[in-house]
Amino acid sequence: MLLRFIDWLNRLPRRLELALRQELADLEEQIKMSYVTSWERFAREEGREEGEQRGEAKALLRLLQVKFGPMPPDIESRVQTAEPAQLDVWLTRILTAAFQNP
Template identity: 45%
Template sequence: PELEQSANPFATVIMAHLKAVDTRSDGQQRKIWKMALTRRLYQQGYQRQDILNLYHFIDWVMHLPSALEQAFSEELNHYEQELNMKYVTSIERLGIKQGRQEGILEGRQEGRQEEAERLLLRLLNRRFGELSPEIQARVKGLSVEKLEQLMDVAIDVESVEQLVDHLPAPEAAN
């Protein structure tokens, strides 16, 4: 009981060693104690690096068979997720959700831009043969709207030179 009441990190180290000895022939009990000692690290309010250092010791002295280690890892992950969620307010959760949605929209827009760029370059290569790296560079990074305009132009022009007149200047390509 005295060790369990102590806030001293070495109390956890001693408890880990004692419980490792006590549970050497009972893997299930060892898993339970390993989880209890690991939870204790979080509950004591130690800094992240201290938790990691102490956990490495606990993990070393309280080795578990692979099946129990997997169950322990799942339980620990669940516990850590619960801890993290306690610190996330509903406003933060809303912000996280909104950020995900914005990321999805941005990804879709980027995908549209890349596809329009790929299609324009393919169209130009089919119509006029291999394009110079300069022309390819001037096409890259243009907005979807500009790329769509250039596709219409590419269908109507007779030569690459005529198309180049419709491309933004190299420094204004973005």
């Protein structure tokens, strides 16, 4: 919406508008990417972090299943909602973990 407002304020003659459009297209081609706003970068970083955390949780659940068999739903839930630091600790501990019957 802000870009529409700026465009409305900055009305260019048709030939300059076409020249600007071409210059922007050339610039995008040179750097092989379009401009990414700060909020788009933030969203991408956030998505990447969430993806990494989901991947770590999935890996830990797989290792637990291989080592100890099917996991109860409450264990799966704890792993899926764990903080990244806790997942790191658990991923390290799985190497030496032993089954403890409560």
